[in-house]
Amino acid sequence: MIIRKEYKFYAAHRNEELQDKCRNLHGHRYGIVCHFEVQRTGSYSTLFSDFDDKIGPFLKEKYDHGMLINVNDPLYTTLKSHMATHGEDFKLCEFQGPTSVENLAYKLFTEITRMGFDLSLLEVQETDTSVISYDREDWARDNEAQVFSAAHAIDSAQ
Numbered sequence: 001m002i003i004r005k006e007y008k009f010y011a012a013h014r015n016e017e018l019q020d021k022c023r024n025l026h027g028h029r030y031g032i033v034c035h036f037e038v039q040r041t042g043s044y045s046t047l048f049s050d051f052d053d054k055i056g057p058f059l060k061e062k063y064d065h066g067m068l069i070n071v072n073d074p075l076y077t078t079l080k081s082h083m084a085t086h087g088e089d090f091k092l093c094e095f096q097g098p099t100s101v102e103n104l105a106y107k108l109f110t111e112i113t114r115m116g117f118d119l120s121l122l123e124v125q126e127t128d129t130s131v132i133s134y135d136r137e138d139w140a141r142d143n144e145a146q147v148f149s150a151a152h153a154i155d156s157a158q
């Protein structure tokens with residue numbers, strides 16, 4: 001059985017490697033749809049609140065109104081230095097590679113799986129018309145390819 005849960009958060013980012021409009025700092029309302037594999041055990045397989053209690057607060061704390069940023073982007077160093085100099089505490093959500101929607105899907109899939117949920121598919125919506133569907137096979141492939149060593153980034157962030 002599949003249980004589907006939707007979340008959203010607002011975040012800034014840029015794609016520093018691209019030479020188009022995406023290079024500019026801009027924001028998105030990211031929509032996240034999680035498809036969870038659940039074994040039926042009696043009438044109540046899982047309470048929806050099991051997901052909401054963990055995933056909602058996690059997204060709010062780590063992502064919402066934050067900035068997704070590649071630690072290799074020169075802007076990262078600039079922001080860190082600004083924070084140190086001015087005592088401002090920006091919410092930076094660190095990526096070990098470009099903050100593309102593909103890499104965001106990989107990072108979120110890893111984080112939600114590590115919370116102990118059996119995620120079979122994750123949809124990430126970046127704009128009104130663009131959604132990517134990222135499944136367990138994509139995740140396994142990305143883990144094998146060590147896409148952007150996000151696993152390392154996630155370990156060190158915990």
Ligand SMILES: [Zn+2]
Binds near residue numbers: 014022026027028
């Ligand atoms: Zn964007």
